Amino acid sequence: MIGEYTGVYSVLLYLIGLVDGGFRFVKRSSLAAMIDHTLLRAFATETDMRELCEEARLYGFRAVSVNPVWVSYCAKRLRESKVGIDACIAFPLGADTARMKIEATRDAIQNGATEIDMVINIGALKSGYTQYVEKEIGAVVKAAKSAPVKIILEASYLSNEEKTAVCEMSMRCGAAYVKTATGFGKGGAAVDDVKLMKGVVGNTLGIKAAGGIRTYANVMRFIEAGATCIGTSAGITILEDAPEDNKG
Secondary structure: OHHHHHHHHHHHHHHHHHHOOOOOOOOHHHHHOOEEEEEOOOOOOHHHHHHHHHHHHHHOOOEEEEOHHHHHHHHHHOOOOOOEEEEEEOOOOOOOOHHHHHHHHHHHHHOOOOEEEEEOOHHHHHOOOHHHHHHHHHHHHHHOOOOOEEEEOOHHHOOHHHHHHHHHHHHHHOOOEEEOOOOOOOOOOOHHHHHHHHHHHOOOOEEEEEOOOOOHHHHHHHHHHOOOEEEEOOHHHHHHHOOOOOOO
């Protein structure tokens, strides 16, 4: 019964935001072009991945975000489309060695990835090994060649000082985006984290909000906070709540 009201509730929250004086409309095609259509479940099948690619092509999503094992398959299925192939490296723990991350990045690019999402070594950062973390980010950016790299903070585990430090490292290393979370940690995307990240990177880097984002109203809050890309497995539901291109 609750599920029947999800769309209505999303719109209601959005309208509340309008009354509060904050939101702007983002219509379907523009919003689709900001969404990384995501499927990272360990038990995803070939049928699931085929459907993901078909949906991405149909709705005009900016990319599909997948585990490296599916990069080649998705690249072939989306070869004649504008949909990008986003490979998630060291996902979701970030606990691979730097060499493993570098090789996984190279392999993903060779298999057709057009973008890389890489989870930082959270334990190294928490242990104070900031130089190691920065060198690792730089090495992955280099391995990706010209492909944009998104650096995943897994912000729910980090202090504000650590979040700031990773954003600064990402800028120095030539990353393209900083990203809030994997969606597999103890917390997902938070508006306050996006605001903090925006305050650090400004317009130098993009900001990808990901982790538990499932409604249009929630997406709009992240966009207003500074997000330029949204990672979600609920992209179709979100678009269904968005204003149609020929209205408003």
